[in-house]
Every structure is written in C-alpha cells, then in structure tokens.
Amino acid sequence: MQEEELQKMEKKSAYELFFDIPVGPQHPALKEPAFFKFRVEGERVVGVDVDVSYNHRGIERALEDRNYIQNIYLIERICGICNVAHTLCYAQAVEQLHGKEIPPRANYIRLMIEELARIHSHTLWLGVAAHEIGFDTLFMYVWRDREVVMDLIEMLTGNRVTTAINTIGGVRRDVSDEAKDKVNKGMNILEERLKYYRKVALNDPTVNARCSGVGILKPRDAIKLCAVGPTLRASGVKNDVRRDDPYTLHDEVPFNVITFDTMDVFARVLVRIDETLESVNMIRYCLDHMPNGDVRIKLPLSPPVGEAVSRVEAPRGELIHYARSNGTKNPERYKVRTPTFGNIPSVSEMLTSKSDYEVNIADIPIVLASIDPCFSCTARMEFRDVSKGKTWIWSLKELKAHCKK
Amino acid sequence: MEENEVSEALKNKFGKKILEIEIPKKGEKVAEDMLIPEIMEIKVSKRRVFVTVPIEIYKEVIRYLVEELGFNHVQTMTGLDTGKVIEIMPHLGRGITITVRTRIGKDRPVLSTITDLVPGASLHEREINDLLGVVFEGHPNLTRIIVPEGWPKGVYPLRKDYIPEQPKPIREVS
Numbered sequence: 001m002q003e004e005e006l007q008k009m010e011k012k013s014a015y016e017l018f019f020d021i022p023v024g025p026q027h028p029a030l031k032e033p034a035f036f037k038f039r040v041e042g043e044r045v046v047g048v049d050v051d052v053s054y055n056h057r058g059i060e061r062a063l064e065d066r067n068y069i070q071n072i073y074l075i076e077r078i079c080g081i082c083n084v085a086h087t088l089c090y091a092q093a094v095e096q097l098h099g100k101e102i103p104p105r106a107n108y109i110r111l112m113i114e115e116l117a118r119i120h121s122h123t124l125w126l127g128v129a130a131h132e133i134g135f136d137t138l139f140m141y142v143w144r145d146r147e148v149v150m151d152l153i154e155m156l157t158g159n160r161v162t163t164a165i166n167t168i169g170g171v172r173r174d175v176s177d178e179a180k181d182k183v184n185k186g187m188n189i190l191e192e193r194l195k196y197y198r199k200v201a202l203n204d205p206t207v208n209a210r211c212s213g214v215g216i217l218k219p220r221d222a223i224k225l226c227a228v229g230p231t232l233r234a235s236g237v238k239n240d241v242r243r244d245d246p247y248t249l250h251d252e253v254p255f256n257v258i259t260f261d262t263m264d265v266f267a268r269v270l271v272r273i274d275e276t277l278e279s280v281n282m283i284r285y286c287l288d289h290m291p292n293g294d295v296r297i298k299l300p301l302s303p304p305v306g307e308a309v310s311r312v313e314a315p316r317g318e319l320i321h322y323a324r325s326n327g328t329k330n331p332e333r334y335k336v337r338t339p340t341f342g343n344i345p346s347v348s349e350m351l352t353s354k355s356d357y358e359v360n361i362a363d364i365p366i367v368l369a370s371i372d373p374c375f376s377c378t379a380r381m382e383f384r385d386v387s388k389g390k391t392w393i394w395s396l397k398e399l400k401a402h403c404k405k
Numbered sequence: 406m407e408e409n410e411v412s413e414a415l416k417n418k419f420g421k422k423i424l425e426i427e428i429p430k431k432g433e434k435v436a437e438d439m440l441i442p443e444i445m446e447i448k449v450s451k452r453r454v455f456v457t458v459p460i461e462i463y464k465e466v467i468r469y470l471v472e473e474l475g476f477n478h479v480q481t482m483t484g485l486d487t488g489k490v491i492e493i494m495p496h497l498g499r500g501i502t503i504t505v506r507t508r509i510g511k512d513r514p515v516l517s518t519i520t521d522l523v524p525g526a527s528l529h530e531r532e533i534n535d536l537l538g539v540v541f542e543g544h545p546n547l548t549r550i551i552v553p554e555g556w557p558k559g560v561y562p563l564r565k566d567y568i569p570e571q572p573k574p575i576r577e578v579s
Binding site for chain 1: 480483552
C-alpha cells in the first residue's frame with residue numbers, strides 16, 4: 001500500500017483521535033449554565049475551552065442609567081448567594097466616594113451578616129460537592145444544618161436569601177438582644193455539626209477516593225493565573241482580602257487565614273469547612289463586642305466627583321468594584337469583577353492532564369464544582385461535519401431557518 | 406510594601422515625566438486637559454495608588470510593577486469611555502491596589518497586551534475587547550467572550566454613543 005493511504009488509515013483509528021466533548025450549558029456543576037468543550041484522548045482530558053459568555057445581562061451598563069439608591073437593589077441581584085458581598089462592596093465604594101465613615105455598630109452588623117452569608121454559602125457548596133461525588137447522605141445532612149443559618153439570616157434581615165441589609169451609610173436594621181441570644185445558640189449548633197463534617201471529610205473513604213489528588217492546581221500556576229479565594233488558599237497561598245486589605249472591622253476581629261497544602265479538591269473541601277468554623281468564631285466576637293449607637297448615617301444622593309476601588313472577600317474569593325462618579329446622581333461607570341471570572345483560567349488549568357497526573361471525564365463535575373462557580377451564561381449550538389472535519393456554530397435564527405428548509 | 410513606597414519607586418523609575426503628584430482630596434474635579442501625553446500623575450490614598458501613564462510607557466510600567474515590585478496579580482481591568490478617549494485601567498496587587506491608567510484615542514483603539522506578563526489578564530482583555538472595541542496587540546486569543554452570538558460587529562455596548570434598545574410593552578393595554 002502507498003504511504004499516504006496508510007497514514008490516512010492510521011488517522012481514522014479512534015484511539016489516535018482527540019474527541020471534543022461538550023459539557024453544559026445545562027448545569028455542568030452547580031445549577032447554573034456554563035459551556036465547556038473538553039478535548040479528550042480516551043478517558044483523559046487534554047484540553048479545555050471555556051465559554052462563560054451569553055446571557056450577559058448588561059448590569060454594568062444598566063447601573064449607569066439608575067441612581068445610587070436604585071443601584072443597591074440592582075447590585076444585589078448580580079448573584080443570589082453572594083448578595084451580601086455585593087451590596088457591601090457597593091456601599092463601601094459609594095462611601096469612599098463620599099469620604100465618610102459609618103458608625104461602629106453598623107460595621108459590626110455588616111461583618112456579622114457577611115460572615116453568616118459565608119457560612120450559608122460554604123455549607124451550600126459542601127452539600128453540592130457531596131452530591132457531585134455521589135455522597136447524597138452528606139448532602140442532605142449538610143443542607144439540613146444549613147437551615148439553621150438561613151433562619152438566623154431571615155430573623156436578622158427579614159429575608160432568607162436576598163437580605164437587603166447593607167445600604168449606603170450603614171445598615172437598614174438593628175440587632176436586638178433577643179436576636180443576639182438566638183444567633184449565639186445557632187452558632188453552638190453549627191460549630192458542633194461543622195466539627196462533625198470535618199471529621200467525616202477527613203475519615204470517609206468516599207470523600208478520600210473522589211477528592212484526593214484530583215484537580216491539582218500548583219501554587220505557581222495559581223498565582224500566575226490570578227486565582228482568588230478558597231481556590232488560591234487550597235493551593236497553599238496565604239492570601240485573603242480580609243487580612244491584606246481589611247475593610248469593615250477585619251483588622252480588629254481576630255481570625256486565621258486557612259490554607260492547605262495538598263492543592264487538590266480535598267484541600268478545597270477542608271479549607272471551606274475550616275473557614276466556616278473561623279466565621280463562627282468571628283460572629284461570636286461581634287456579638288460580645290458590639291457597641292451601642294446608630295446603625296446608619298444619611299448621605300446625599302450624589303457623591304462628589306471622584307473614583308474608588310472597593311474590595312471584599314466574598315465566599316468565592318476576592319470581589320472588586322470600581323466606581324467613577326461625575327457629580328450627578330448616576331455613576332459615570334461602575335465595574336464589577338466577580339470571583340468566578342477570576343478563577344476561570346485556574347479551572348481550565350485544573351482540568352488539563354499533565355505529565356504527573358491525569359484528569360478523567362468522571363472527575364469533571366467535582367473539579368468544576370471545586371471552584372464554587374457562579375456563572376452567567378447561556379446556550380449555543382455547535383455542529384460538526386465529520387466527513388469534512390468542519391465545525392461551525394449556528395445562532396438560534398439560523399437554526400430555525402435550517403429547520404424550515 | 407506600603408502605598409507611599411510604591412509611589413516613590415514609580416517616581417524614581419519613571420520620574421522624568423511627572424508633572425504633579427497629589428493625594429486626592431474629596432470632591433476634586435477631574436482635569437479636562439489630561440490628554441497631553443507627557444502628563445503622568447500619581448494619586449495615593451489608603452492602600453490605593455492611582456497612576457496615570459502615557460500610552461508609550463504603559464507596558465514598561467506594568468512590567469516594572471509585575472516583575473520588580475512583585476504586583477503579579479491582575480484583579481481586573483476596567484475600560485471606560487469618557488466621551489473623547491477610552492481609559493484602560495488594570496488594577497494590580499493582592500494587598501494594596503495599584504490602578505495604572507492609560508488613555509487611548511477612539512479613532513485607533515489599540516494597546517499592547519499584558520497577557521505575556523500576567524496570563525490571568527487574558528479574560529479581562531477579551532472582555533474589554535468585546536464591550537469597548539479595544540484591540541490588544543499580541544493577545545493569543547482575542548475572541549468574543551461576553552456579548553451574545555449574533556451581536557453585530559462594530560457595536561460596543563459600553564461606548565457612550567451606544568444607546569440601548571428600550572424595552573417595549575408586550576401588548577398595548579387599552
């Protein structure tokens with residue numbers, strides 16, 4: 001046979017070829033859409049193409065058309081789970097523009113609600129991660145105990161999820177003494193349960209088998225790819241906005257920055273559990289040291305001309321808002337960078353097999369979930385003509401037109 | 406590293422072009438004539454440094470900050486259309502935040518990429534490319550990431566001349 005023909009036949013062998021597997025956009029990890037195209041060689045993942053676009057809601061542009069008070073409620077709806085972090089960051093940015101400090105009691109309440117939201121987010125994530133590795137008993141236990149913190153948030157703010165507590169110049173509700181007692185009791189229950197989950201994570205063979213050595217991110221790569229939050233700390237890098245760029249009262253309230261050195265999914269589980277325990281202690285400190293006084297100062301609607309960079313450690317990592325004011329009641333430009341956007345390059349790195357470790361297709365869900373993703377994106381369709389080796393993408397319009405033919 | 410040390414280091418390295426250094430006061434008016442390319446100003450406040458640099462030394466400043474001062478984390482990059490020019494502002498650093506501001510003309514919005522210095526800046530540059538139409542020279546994969554499919558070419562939603570479509574009622578109420 002001719003050499004050329006032989007080469008052609010060799011190329012057709014399935015084992016020689018890379019396959020592209022589309023994962024998503026329907027809920028690849030958490031119940032949110034994102035599109036991933038994995039290039040696989042057998043079971044090994046060798047390349048990732050991430051698509052986080054679509055369903056771009058245009059919130060940054062919409063913020064320019066509304067005034068500063070209306071924007072609080074729009075900012076809150078960027079993300080349901082991180083709503084406290086977003087409103088806190090926004091309120092800080094606008095207060096920086098005004099150049100005003102808020103009363104100390106308001107700072108304590110802000111910190112307390114922020115840490116409660118962190119507990120709620122991390123326990124939610126722990127449940128989802130347990131579900132992804134097929135450990136549904138743990139998932140149900142964790143979510144049952146999450147109700148404790150949800151009830152506390154509802155009692156303190158009036159809402160279970162979208163809290164609407166932070167506002168420009170302080171907080172909207174005070175904390176009563178009975179409420180403090182209830183929070184204290186809730187913290188005792190949570191601490192006991194979280195210590196139990198820590199034991200489960202450390203000892204259970206299921207967690208060990210599915211999480212250890214999976215989705216490795218080396219510290220060098222984590223820094224290079226600008227990873228943030230628990231993803232970065234699980235790679236052993238001691239970095240936390242609460243410590244490095246303290247806001248509210250994080251320079252006063254003692255806490256430890258949790259790191260772990262195994263750099264895999266298991267490290268991300270443990271970092272989050274330990275961080276939750278730290279949050280419990282921080283809330284107790286706030287309850288004990290909360291001073292009396294006002295919870296809000298009134299600020300004018302239009303801040304002076306200027307710009308501000310505001311940062312918050314959201315449950316998923318560093319959140320940054322940039323605000324530019326032009327002296328009117330609407331901002332000139334408002335920029336939001338959410339933690340997941342910062343972690344996308346890192347998750348691509350985690351999902352690519354390298355010389356010393358392999359990523360299998362079955363590991364995709366838990367590795368994706370391990371950064372606690374929070375996407376905003378939607379579908380697209382890709383078509384592949386195998387005989388011609390051509391790939392193209394149709395929009396919905398084109399697809400409809402094709403169907404009518 | 407403290408914010409004043411950073412500003413001193415920057416002044417020592419690129420100081421020839423500095424005309425004015427100030428700690429920003431509240432309510433300060435942004436100067437209209439900041440388009441003059443030689444102007445480089447530094448503003449310092451609590452754990453924040455704002456540096457404005459001409460486009461020619463933009464990459465040099467970033468390289469100096471990343472490689473010599475160790476600010477190797479790009480938090481995000483903000484793009485802003487002021488009406489006359491486009492401002493590109495990478496925010497660097499994990500502790501204190503250094504905002505490097507550069508202004509480019511709208512007639513030729515081209516800037517050199519910093520992805521080779523910090524690979525994590527890739528997505529942020531693609532985002533600005535989508536929303537403001539700034540081309541980053543030397544970017545390995547400058548494709549669409551934010552705007553939906555079927556979005557017309559040459560329409561950039563964050564530019565001031567873009568007027569979003571106003572929502573219409575689904576049906577008229579009589």
